[in-house]
Amino acid sequence: MTLRVAVQMDPLETINLAGDSSFALMLAAQARGHELWHYDVATLAFDMGRITCWAAPVTVQRKAGDHFQRGDYRKLDLAEDIDVILMRQDPPFDLGYITATHLLERLEGTTLVVNDPASVRNAPEKVMVLDFARFMPPTLVARRIDDVREFQARMIAKGMGGDLVIKPLHGNGGKAVFRIPADGSNLGALLEMFHAAWVEPFMVQPFLPDVAKGDKRIVLVDGVYAGAINRRPGAGEFRSNLAVGGSAEPTELTAREEEICAALGPVLKAKGLVFVGIDVIGGEWLTEINVTSPTGIVAIDRFNGTDTGARIWDAIEERHAAMLRG
Template sequence: MSLRIAVQMDPLESVKIAGDSSFALMLSAQARGHELFHYDVRTLAYDTNEGAGGRLTCWGAPVTVQRVEGNHFTRGEYRLIDLVADIDVVLMRQDPPFDLGYITATHLLERLEGQTLVVNDPASVRNAPEKVFVLDYARFMPPTFIARGIDDVRRFQKRVIDSGLPGDLVVKPLHGNGGKAIFSVPADGTNLGALVEMFQNAWVEPFMVQPFLPDVTKGDKRIVLVDGVVAGAINRKPGEGEFRSNLAVGGYAEPCGLTVEEEEICAAMGPELKARGLVFVGIDVIGGKWLTEINVTSPTGIVAIDKFNGTDTGAMIWDAIEARHAAMKR
């Protein structure tokens, strides 16, 4: 059955097609005969005067995509689209920041429940931000501290040192993405005060502090789960002069399998991800055992995984989406 799919994402002009997971998903959907539309989240509008339950619309355009650098899409005319009458599936893929605009969009899209399938489930995305949802699995995490006060952070650092770890820290924004604004702090804490001041001025929310894990030099593994089942993994290693391994900041990928500890992590969270409607999820694990993030907003990595493993993760994702859509319509 052909589906009408509205992709909520950043401008298509900015897509780097070589490794972009959203673009890969669009190609996969198109190959199945599904009809694609693109829209900007800022065009969402909700009207309470259109009958019971209201009417959610956007300004979207039909698109076709192709893996041709510099000529990767063709777009039709933008028009007003009813996200119930005109669309079967909304694919929510715009990048964070996970701010009030993002949260408001999830509230609006949640009103489509039972009528149009939204992937990932917007209520679950809203309630499972990357560095907060992961706290449900603290038993798999390195020591982690969330706070805003310098004295609190210094106490945490002392506890890290007392536990036998070197005392070097990593400080990162609670709702950041792509490795942005992640800082390392030496054990002597010489730049900790200034760094905390910067975080306090830049963000209203607390920030996350963890011990620096030397194993990060061996890589930061991205494991993709589809409807709670492992689809594959890549090991991301830092580029020269970097400790961050995110591909967006110069890291590079290499093939890998899963450790016993990583399989345990995936088995523990898989059923919960499926129950929450989190179809496409990427988790990050350091050193084969330390869970650091659960990415649900706009996870990436499927292009590299498929390249190394000869798999088709996009097909797995669309199989799951099509099954969920069929179940919703029964």
């Protein structure tokens, strides 16, 4: 069955062909004969009961400098004209992002949205993970400097060292992630910056020296393990995100990581979170559950000879058929 697929994502002109998971999903959809449309979330609208957008048909190819062709834009009724929406625009996870999920949620039962917009809204990367605190390193979510200092003192008392990592609760790609030394010398200045930039609390965790060995990105498709890569920090960095200079290498799961996947899988599937990337440090510490616009499938497939894009579309097609059956 040919599906009409609308991809809600950032401009096609700006993507990195070498590692963009959204582009890989578009290629996989096109290979199956599905019809592709692209639109910017800024054009999403509620129009007298209809959910609409301003979209253009596209074809894609893995050819640098000539990776897509776009037809004429027109207004689409996302319930009538489209079968599947891929919600793939990058964070920030702000009120604009949240509003888009509220609009897309109104398509339930008529158009399949992946990942499920209500679940994405209720499970941002560093919030849903708190449901699985037993797999996480000690974690503080707060805004007061006194809370951070108290947390740091407890980490020292537990023998976990005094260095901390502080990061925005709704950031992405390793942006604005800072290391605080045991003496707390830069804590006041960093919190001033965080308070000025974000109204929400931030996340604080002990610095894990094992991050030097890598930060594993594990992909689950409809709750089932599909592959993983190990991301090592670049020279002079402690962040391992590929977007900030980290490098990828092949890897296998530890017994602890298999346990984490087994615990998360049924929950993710039940929430309609079809494509999820989780991050694990040192083979044991779960740090994030990425549901908004997860990445990593291009590197995973390159190392493992797999086709994760096809596997994701298998899951999407199965869900779409189930939706039609009611």
